[in-house]
Amino acid sequence: MVVSPETTPDGFVCLCVIGPAHGVKGAVKAKCFAENAADLTAYGALQTADGQAVIIASVKSDKYGALLTLEGVSGRDAAEALRGTALYVARDKLPALDGDDFYHADLIGLAVVDADGATLGQVKAVHNFGAGDLLEIVHSAADRKGTAFYPFTKAVVPDIDIAAGRLVLLPPREDEARPPEQVSAGSTDDKSDNQS
Numbered sequence: 001m002v003v004s005p006e007t008t009p010d011g012f013v014c015l016c017v018i019g020p021a022h023g024v025k026g027a028v029k030a031k032c033f034a035e036n037a038a039d040l041t042a043y044g045a046l047q048t049a050d051g052q053a054v055i056i057a058s059v060k061s062d063k064y065g066a067l068l069t070l071e072g073v074s075g076r077d078a079a080e081a082l083r084g085t086a087l088y089v090a091r092d093k094l095p096a097l098d099g100d101d102f103y104h105a106d107l108i109g110l111a112v113v114d115a116d117g118a119t120l121g122q123v124k125a126v127h128n129f130g131a132g133d134l135l136e137i138v139h140s141a142a143d144r145k146g147t148a149f150y151p152f153t154k155a156v157v158p159d160i161d162i163a164a165g166r167l168v169l170l171p172p173r174e175d176e177a178r179p180p181e182q183v184s185a186g187s188t189d190d191k192s193d194n195q196s
Contacts, residue, residue: 009047013089013103015033016086017084017086021080029065056087104133135150
């Protein structure tokens with residue numbers, strides 16, 4: 001499931017998405033968006049996109065994100081039926097943020113512009129596959145269609161203005177991710193300069 005403004009209930013923030021069943025007693029793995037997996041139980045009952053209450057009975061950190069037991073889920077089949085379900089908390093239950101802090105959910109839907117203010121696209125999602133946060137951007141510029149991932153670092157995203165509904169993206173040059181021996185003096189396509 002992709003958590004997006006279209007699937008998130010108004011006034012709510014997604015805390016986790018239920019993954020595969022774990023064992024035969026109804027436990028589930030979950031991709032956790034909270035800073036600490038233990039925080040999933042701090043807000044009481046969470047809710048699904050269609051308004052059903054879900055109570056997390058226990059939580060343990062795990063390499064997938066979190067290992068949860070849910071009240072009323074006692075078997076593997078019931079746990080597997082929840083796979084892909086996002087669990088939300090009312091935004092007003094979350095701690096107030098200071099200054100330049102924000103929730104990842106605040107980034108989804110922001111306009112993406114370059115340093116000159118030209119529109120590049122829109123933030124579709126924030127991902128973390130284990131090596132740091134990535135922004136998934138849906139490009140709208142004529143020369144770049146489709147989606148692309150960019151590292152969510154201060155160098156690549158130097159300015160975020162939630163109130164204005166935009167962030168500045170400075171995409172790395174294509175050759176910045178290549179080893180130096182693969183980058184020629186004038187072109188990333190011509191390897192003849194590197195041969196002796």
